[in-house]
Amino acid sequence: MPDPSTYRPAPGTIPDTPGVYRFYDPSGRVIYVGKAKSLRQRLSSYFADVWTLHSRTQQMVTTASRVDWVTVGTEVEALQLEFNWIKAYDPRFNVRYRDDKSYPYLAVTLDEAYPRLQVMRGAKRKGVRYFGPYAHAWAIRETLDLLLRVFPARTCSSGVFKRAGQIGRPCLLGYIGKCSAPCVDRVSEAEHRQIVEDFCDFMAGKTDTMVKKLEREMYAASDELDFERAARIRDDLGALRRAVEKQAVVLGDGTDADVVAFADDPLEAAVQVFHVRGGRVRGQRGWIVEKTEDLSAGDLVHHFCSQIYGSEAGAEAADLPKELLVPELPADVDALTDWLSKLRGSRVTIRVPQRGDKKALAETVARNAQQSLQQHKLRRAGDLSTRSKALEEVAEALGMQTAPLRIECYDVSQIQGTDVVASMVVFEDGLARKSEYRRFAINGATDDVSAISEVLRRRFARYLDSKVELDELSGEEDVSRPGIDPTTGRPRKFAYPPQLVVVDGGQPQVNVAAQVLLDLGVDDIAICGLAKRLEEVWLPDDDFPVILPRASEGLYLLQRVRDEAHRFAITYHRQKRSKRMTASTLDAVPGLGEIRRKALLRHFGSLKRLKAASVEEVAEVHGIGRRTAESILRTLNGEAAPPEPGAKGEAAQTDRAARPAGGTT
Known part of the structure; x- marks a missing residue:
């Protein structure tokens, strides 16, 4: 296990001021972001005896290779910077709010x-x-x-x-x-x-206003003896009241609040929130989060407010309520309140309910959180341990020294050498990381082996280029965002190497993948292939495959990775094939270029609708005249083009020229 003391900052160099810190892995990727009122006290806690740390924190500090920090003036600035960095870097060890359902x-x-x-x-x-x-x-x-x-x-x-x-x-x-x-x-x-x-x-809760308005309109219609309109408004009122009755009144004072509760164990926490608007429960939402360290209820409140309201308030300020009812106040409650108030544009209050209806509602939400955690444990019993077991089994079967925390899998999709595409899917800690997925259009390859060779050469050539660029940046004084492209502000593509490359196929695909990495000088990445026929695991230059037990968690993980790569590849292949077939049909129209073809498909949505349209409707598309519209419809409907003007006269002259000079015979 790596020793965190190798990158521990020298005593006295850490400032005793508010700030935000980042842990990096050996490839320069940010794996954890945190904030602290005192950077010295907070960072010192990470470099205590490793075995006394929380299991997830243990994994983080032994994965990291260095740490840096930025000091700020106030806790509010630290909170804002922490939120921005978590959003920019997406660190794998930070608390992530994944919905337990959509x-x-x-x-x-x-x-x-x-x-x-x-x-x-x-x-x-x-x-x-x-x-x-x-x-x-x-x-x-x-x-x-x-x-x-x-x-x-x-x-x-x-x-x-x-x-x-x-x-x-x-x-x-x-x-x-x-x-x-x-x-x-x-x-x-x-x-x-x-x-x-x-x-x-x-x-939004203005139900009484709408009901009173309709009642006035109904009575006015009745006074005017317009009984049909009055009856229609009466039915509308009934519909409104039935809609209102579906949302029970829980707070009689018309409070706008979010009621948040947590239920946790040493590894995970269930979060439940009830959205109360106008005194009525307008919605409910839940998350299951992995705890990165020993977090108190106040710490969970901090992470919840910064991630959920920070990201959603930017899109719609109305998502932030006037009041947050929480089980425990976080240590930085004043900074958190100021930050959320700034996002909302008006005062936000965070408090713990003590008595009355709000206390009773908070207890109801807490019971929901407890039930959600129990259901999650039943539904995904041993999920964390199962994922760890699967990674360990894969590492043992492939002879790897450590478990592959990042796995990349490649698959090729084609039909007899046409529309050849490839996919790259990424699993980190045994879970799919869809933001890292990539797809490749392959030119020149005619079979799976040559396609695998091309896609791996392109992917790892990009990795080596990024590595060189990072090495050049490491010599500069300010390398604040090594994992972020300075021109786009987004994470660098292909900058992070996997510990394991999986290819969909058998011995030929694995051997060519190994040869590509050898040619590029990449010698620290394991390679294997998973053949569909008998689910055999192939290693480079081995004459016999590795056979994992059918009930093996490691085999199940490799199958999931392979199937996800296959799904991603075949989806892209179908898109390309459909686009090619559509384009080839319109290619037959004389004088119709690519720009006008795209304009037609944008306007009508499909060839079927275009084919059913009239000449006038086609001519409405920008850049399409009436003659071009007629030509398009003739081509799509398989009709012959009309003879060119003057063709009939020329044929007649030719016929007359072939006759004898004396007249008809």
Whole structure:
């Protein structure tokens, strides 16, 4: 085990001031970022006896090869710098908030001319307002079904919206009154946006205002003896009340707060948060995080606030509530409060509830967190130990001195030498790291062996170039971000070498992979191949494969890595093949270049829609005239081109010239 004392800073060189520190691995990659009120006290704790440290901290300090730090003036500055560095470097040993499931949101695309209401998952983006998260997507659709009769906003996709406008006929929702049909100009852009804004106000908690407004309209219609309109508004009121009843009132004072609770063990923690808006629970969300060190509840609150609110508040300030109810205050609560208040644009309060309804709700959230942790343990029993066991089994089977913490797997996809592509997938600590995936278009290779040779040569040539660049930077005075490209500000591609390279194939693929690394002078990376036929593990220059037991966790890990590489490669291959087939069809149109082909496909979305369009609709595309449109449709429909002007006269003259001079015979 490496000794952290080899890179321990000299006594007295660490300042006793607030700051942020970074641990690096031997390749210059940042593996941990932390902040401290006193850098001297905090960093000294990492260089105590290794065996007294938390198991995850033990692994971090023995993986690292150096540490540096930056001093700042205040804790707020340290908090901001820590958040920026975690976002830039994505350190593998920092607490990472991975959802225990993918939560759906009710999203409103306010950045579009005609905003759309839809179910949305994944990362949040600017210009979209989110409500939720909800436990199930059907809950969002059920709520929308009730509210669309009151707020008939658009819910269709861009393709359906455009198509309806082209044919001048709305979809079914437009006919049954659940869409105001802006696609056919039944309402103007401003009127439709007002409908959407009213919907957002209602979902944000202004339910009483909307109900009172409808009640006034209903009574006014009744006084005017317009009983049909009054009955319609009465039904709308019923729909609104049913939607409101689905969200129970938990805080009678109309509080806007997030209630956070934790349940943890020495290795992991379950986090649950209830989003309360207007006194009602609008959504619930949960995470399972791996603890990088011995973290208290206050430390978990710090990591939760900095990662969740720091990243999401940048996209939508409304995500930050006025109040955070937590089980324990973090040590830097004042700095955290100031930072979150700055992000929100108004005061944010962090406190521990002591009594009453808020205390009772916090206890409910804590019970949910405890149940979530128990379910996680049952669902992934021994997951951490299983991953460690799998890596150890792989290392033992391949004769490696240490477990391969980073594994890269390569696969090739092709059909008889056409559209040859390759994929590279990355697993770190036994888990897929999708941000590191890469794909390659292969030119000149006709079989899997030559393709593997090309892709590995390209990948490790880039690694060697990055290594040379890092060596040059290491001589400079300021190497603050060795893992980040100074021109783009993003992590360097191919800068980090794997401990193990896996290729999809048998002995030929493994031997050519080993030869490529030997030619490039890379001699510290293990190589193996996994053959599909009998799941045999092949090593370079071995005549016989390594046979792992069918129940082996190491074999299961290699299979997962190989299958993920295959999935990623075949997806890219299908994309290229589809693009080539589409382009080849339009290539037959005389005078149609690449730019106009792309414009046509962007406008219509597919060849099928383009083929079904009229000449006038095709001619509406920028750069396409009527004659070109006619030529396109003739080619797609397999029709013969009409004779050129004057061709008939020339044929007649030729016919007359062939006749005898005396006239007809």
